[in-house]
Amino acid sequence: MTEAKIRTEEMLLNMGPQHPSTHGVFRVVVRTDGELILESESHIGYLHRCFEKCAEGNNYLQVVPYTDRMDYLCAMMNNWGYAVAVEKLAGIEVPERAEYIRVMVAELNRVASHLLAFGTYGLDIGAITPFLYAFRDRERILKIFEKLCGQRLNYSYVRVGGVTFDMTEEILADIEAFCDYFDPKIIDEYDNLLSYNGIFISRTANVGVMPADLAISYGVTGPSLRGSGVQRDLRRDAPYGIYDRLEFDVPVGTGEMGQLGDCWDRYMVRMREMRQSIRLVRQALAGIPEGPFCDKKAYRAVKPKAGETYKRVEGARGEVGFYIVSDGTNIPYRVKARAPSFSNISILDKLTSLSDVMVADLVAIIGSLDIVLGEVDR
């Protein structure tokens, strides 16, 4: 047989919506040449639950539980994003104690979310043990939250005007104990086991390189953007709550293992952010004042004047923004959510076309973007 007669074909491969590494019901149709991906096309919408329409039929306080179910891995930040938007619209003052509690729960929730990202990323790359380690420590945070508000995932804890329950001395002691327990874990166990593992670095460095300008043009935010070396964190650049009074660093990708903005950088930003979060929790613990935990009036009902507002907070995956239009009744006229995962995942097809990507790399890229499909589809 001569060379010319051998014909190879491209294969159309359907990855998802049921696939362990798409982190939910996400579908990528890839055109492959052997293991090499020539083109990928993302399909979303399998988890659409009409959040924005539901919000138009419930009063301002009843919308909070819907926000939990957007990004179910960091529900506190979604609650908070919605709460600050309504508070700005209705001109509600949040008590000092509530602001401190919000920082604490939000940062703990960020740690829990990044822990899951760390664990599942290990799974994507093929290391199973880090996943179990991450879940062991995440469990401690969930126990604290369960004690605090009776929920482990969909907290609805941060509400308009403050928080739902006060934080007891016992829970404060638990949080302190967790900080002491967790701080050394990151270096001793996680970094040793996964971050600086040779195979892990060879799998993630120089893979899925996301240049900063491209990331900005696609609206990528959060750790995925910071992985490309862009110093942007809403907690510092557009402070809300009491973040302007707290000290913390914004870790960004350094490109130390390969090119700037590769999967390893995005992963490492999350690892370093966990340490900053613990630092923030410690500061909040030290400074928490006595007082009411929620605005008395807003606890019962909220009825803003007609108008519109947009507020955003730094979630675990990026900017969580809420655009709310009020017509003067106790039911919002329109709520539009800006979900970070939605923007972050939009860059996937571009990333696979930028360089030679193999099927295993596609899994690594999706994992490093750390998407939550509940948020993408809402």
Add this chain to the structure above:
Amino acid sequence: MNLFAFTTIFAQAGKGLGEFAGDYSSKWDAGTYDGGLVFAGIIKWLVTTWGVPEWVPLSSILNGVLEASVFPEIGALLITIGLVFGFVNIFAIGAVWSERKVSAHMQCRLGPMEVGPHGILQTVADGLKLLAKEDIIPRLADKPLFALAPAIVFAGVLMRFVPLPFGDQLIASDLDLGLFFIAAVGAVEVLGVIMAGWSSNNKWSLFGTIRTATQMVSYEIPIGLAFITVIICSGSFSLMEIVNQQGGSLNASDGYVYGGWIWHWNLFRNPFMLVLSITYFIASLAECKRSPFDLPEAESELVSGFHTEYTGMRFALFFLAEYAAMYLVAAVAVVIFLGGWWSGIYPLDALGLGPEATTLAKTLGLLIKIGVFLSKAFALVFVQMWVRWTLPRIRLDQMMYVCWKVLLPISLVCLIGSCLWELASGGASVFGFGIVVE
């Protein structure tokens, strides 16, 4: 290469199996070690020496049957097959359980705890569940190939147990080309895997199949080079002979091998062997598709690779083959590098050897040697598990890179280095203890 190897090997295997019923018992009694002895020989020796205890019903008849001349030809063959097959199954059950326990304790979990003490019967329960499961063949699958593939994979692994010793003299058939047989029959497994992935008519299975074929064919080469080096140093393909040489031949003047010290093992024969044992271990991980070379069944990429579409017992056969292969590569490593059944402690090894040894000493020595061999192999299996639960998975191109650009050159250097060493030292080890070559 392998097709040619097959024809040679099958002729050889047929010869070996035909010969096994020969004069093994007389050889055992004479205490010589010139091969040709089989598993069954030792069983017969044990039973006829100790006899069936009198409290066993019909003990006199059983003893009579054992003494009868018809026993070696048929009974020994059946017992040999039964023992090897039984060992593989029991090992797989134990290994699956210990894999789950090892992983659990590495991951701050308990693992199976419900079925039996510490969940020891969990694998039995799982096996029964798999037996009871519906056997599903996908509608668009190539049915004959689909049904045949698991059997071929399992048979491919099981066949490699033929020239593999379990202890002193405990071998199904001591083939002259033992190591060659093991390397060659490994290709049968690849064939079965390709059949499984292709006939499943599933793109993900096909991916797994291509990866498996690429990986197993590539990694046969560093393994083959390790074999060749050992063969050159030992001057024999036979696994029995390779192990016996590592006994050190202390006091070999009267024609007996009494065992030696730990430095008589091939591992310490020369510095190249030490390096080679590491390349062999890495390649053997790839050969049996273990992490970090578990690309063929990468859970997070391909879900489970070539056996995605299999259910019930057909799936269990793949699983069984995988664990059997784990033991096999570990046992081969023990044979070619780690001194086989020699414990490396001279008094222990010498127990029960020589013309003056009592029956009790012989039996004890035999049992110790089985124990030593199995514990070495199990220790290596444990290291395989340890590696699996620690490391992430490498990518396809990196897998090829490791094989062709790292392991292959190192193995070649070790091969040449070992040859030169043998030439210069006249067969002496690092420690200057000569291996008696007649």
